[in-house]
Amino acid sequence: MSEIKGDEILLRVEKIKKHFMPHLTLAQSLAAGGKKRVVKAVDGISFDIKRGEIFGLIGESGSGKTTMGKLVMKLITPTEGRMFFEGEDVTFLEKMASKTYRTKVQMIFQDPYASMNPRFKIRDVLTEPLIIHKIKGSRDERDAMIAKALIEVKMTPPAEYMARYPHMLSGGQRQRVATARTLILNPKMLVADEPVSMIDLSTRAEILHMMKEVQRDMNLTYLYITHDLSTARYFTDRIAVMYLGRIVEMGKADDIIDNPLHPYTRALIDAVPEPQTGKVDIVKELPISGEIPSPANIPVGCRFHTRCPYAKPECSSLPEPELEDVGGGHLHACRRYKEI
Amino acid sequence: MKIKDFSRALAEFWTEFRKSASGLIGLGILVVSLLVVIFEPIILPWRDANTKWRNIDYWIDNSAGAPPAWTNLFAKEKKAVTTRLESPGRVESDMEGGGKLVTLTFPYSFTADRAPLDLIFRATINGDVPVTVNVDRPDGTSIELASHFEQGLSNQGIRVTVNNEAKDSTFAFVKQFLSDETLSSMSSGTLEPANIVFSRADAAMAGKFAALKGDYKLVVKAMVFDTANSSIADPFFVVSGSASGILGTDDMKRDVFSGLLAGLKWALLIGIMTSAISVIVGVLYGITSAYFGGVVDSVMQFIYQVVSSMPLLPVLIVVSAIFKPSIWFIVMVMVLFFWTGSVMTVRSMALQLKEETYIEAAKALGSNNRRIIFRHMLPILIPYSFASMALSVPSAIVYESTVSLLGLGDATIVTWGQILHDAMAGGAVLNGVWWWIIPPGLLIAVMGMTFAFLGFAMDKILHPKLQTR
């Protein structure tokens, strides 16, 4: 179903960084000798997302993928770098401009239940964006807009759901409502942070399917953030694999999964369980050991070298490898990709 | 919000509220209280209890520390109940040598086992009008109790008490029945005239009181010599019994029930005003502090700590000593200190709320700070606010009474706290004067409970998640 994507770049992220300074007590900062442990959640990331594309950001917890999502959402401001949306610099925005930006870029959260005020009925949840952005209208006109959005996400008949509270809905229905809320303002781009990880497997596909349909209907662009490679392959056009605040590999979803270049991507792929028989008695060979280091203490050189089975002294002594294009838009950041 | 939407929301709220029994009880008590406040002028037994609570003269005809009238139901020996005898039979006849003799007859049916403590005649007199007070007893005897004459009155009240003015006359009456031997050990000074009036007339009269039950007539004769310039008006008798009213009297002869009734509106006012204003201030303060964080939070927390570590009482004493304490002033000062009560809890709740995904979602939708605070955070804190209000209502009432204890209360009104304080000071507990101490205490508790019930019921409705349990 690969459609023809326009070449217009909707969102461009340039060398963006987000460093958090931890709040220290006086005693702690004295003990640290005046040096603050900086948490480098996002540490120099660049990518483009084209209009109408579904772009996947893959990473483990602690990789900085959620921080990246918040940066795009402008819930936090970057420490360094720039961000362009529809060609305009949106790195720092005035109050009004940021409000306009929010009508264009919307977010779907991991836990749909938590993302809705539990005291709000579905009608109130969906009316909120209209109130915030002062979209005038009588109650009936607004109800009509809400109904339209609910129909868009296949919640029919809409009137039946409007009077309910979020806790009266199933997980899948809640995520539909959360999606409907973002659609009311006719956004251009949706940031979806693990939108299906809290949803039952049986309905996961249904939600992803719905999101794809909505994307086609409204010509949306998605930034899909997940740790789950399987849904990413099904759902996205392009994937960027993040490790400790950096992109280590980026390219078309099929290329990345069928032909991974970076050892980290390989490890991720190998670790995914597959519903096939004959694996019960096998202890899986994992190419990497240990766990992701703390983003407050990033290894020198290639940041993956501490866990990399192919690491050589040069990996830690030479400066960090930059992303390199091997053709077909497939980028990777491994010096030794040819050897492995 | 449009009126239509509001009324719809209210209707929804009511449908839910109706399901809560305790909520309905709370609401019921509150409504009854408000009705009582509205109809207070009609219900109040002592009309001027509000203005003359501290006026000893206003209460002088009552007996001190009299238990409630209904305690007779459980008592072996019935006590005479304080009664006011009004509208007497009035007969006017011409006197020889001019003027009129006004005869006022007050029938009194005595059925108790204990005599009243006193008989008091009151009237308003203009000019020179001597009066005599007599009693016709059911056994046919009659006693001329006292004669009273004050010259040159101009519409002034007279007060004739049998206890003070009928000692000699009752002694004379007693003499008829007693032996000389008994009499020699007696004097008019040791007699209790009211006891004699209602006692059986026999040789045992000087001993234990034996009631002569039946219909008595209290006859007052007033001689109006100069009909043009003299007159007697508004005559009435007070039979000052040893049981009185719905809730008895205190040591200062005040009617406890009237005091409590008059205190209700102040209790509501002090409690609701103080707690509502201080909780609103405290909640907004706590949310603002938590929501903005950083420097704002640090400064606000510093102010909070300074205020909350200042003791209220010494400040109240100093300020009350300088200014004249009115009830409004006390409420204001209490608010100045009470608002800190909810700040810490609200701040910690708000710090948690701030991290909720739906707050982040609202921000992602472009919501401004005001909307997030008022639409998303405040409603979650409303149940807590009501609980907090319910809790500070009684403490506000008690604080007011503490202020009264120090003589700094508003002396122009009567509050439950003051009644309770007077009771404590008057040794009500030691003397077993329970009717002075239980009712005000109970009312303070009931008021607190009322608000707690309302708070819990609202909590259930405003927390839709709880409904599913």
Place this chain on the structure above:
Amino acid sequence: MDSILKVENLKMFYHTSKGAVRAIDDISFELKAGETLGLVGESGCGKTSMGTSILRMPTAPGRYESGRIYIDGQDVIPMPEKDVRKSIRWEKIAMVFQGAMNCLTPVYTIGRQMLETLHEHREMDDKQAVELISEYLQLVGLPSEVMGRYPHELSGGMKQRVVIATALFLKPKIVILDEPTTALDVIVQAQIINLLKKLKSTFDLSFIFITHDLALEAEVADRLCVMYAGKIAEIGPNSSIYGARGALHPYTEKLLQATPLLHKKVDNLSFIPGTPPDLIDPPKGCRFNPRCHKVMDKCRTDEPPLIEIEAGHQVACWRCTK
């Protein structure tokens, strides 16, 4: 192989104000020694209830209605609580609860928490206990200095290892694992799975592995038990369900189709419409009938029995009885 656990016609209902929730409704199965039985299904279909029921500690207001649970040949349902605590729970059968790794007390060190658990069940001095703890920590791949750390200093994977080590202290024969890897990243998940396989052979354990992830189940479960709405829909060997034979019950079939495959690009994943039924008043006939894509008239009226299609492969579906 001998069966180490046998559940017979077990019924366990939660008695709520709205009525009895039939969380476990007439379920029978057995677990053989050394076997891993996978328990799968959507959330709210009774998986976790099954786990706590076997442990003889159904969450309030749950009550056993009927049936038997034999652990090592002994029916544990009528046993007094004291005896269960003394000789069954944690001694013969242990459970790693869902999210247990997030339930470690934040104010005590790992060592202290493990020590307390140990002291509750065994009389031993601190020195012996510390030795034992460090031995078990090494078994789960953690250095013994973890004992002196606080939970917040450990990663999710390390905490899960601690929880697993704690469950194994008393040398149980059966371990129930309730979603032990759900909150973990794929690589850590694979590490934990490998660890569990290793521990299983070291200690000769039997597992009941509860998860909603069919792909994961394929890598651990010898046999798969698919639960739907408090009942067993299908129970069969790994080789048949994931192999050429395939799933027999439409529910299992759909669940498998809904699982996205990493190495196969599909345009449309299938899904199961609707939500699991309310267990206070479950649908008549087959409980899956309102969501089933192969529903027949009979499914709406009669409840299908669990019947054996092949050796060791049972299914409760009218389509399979013909």
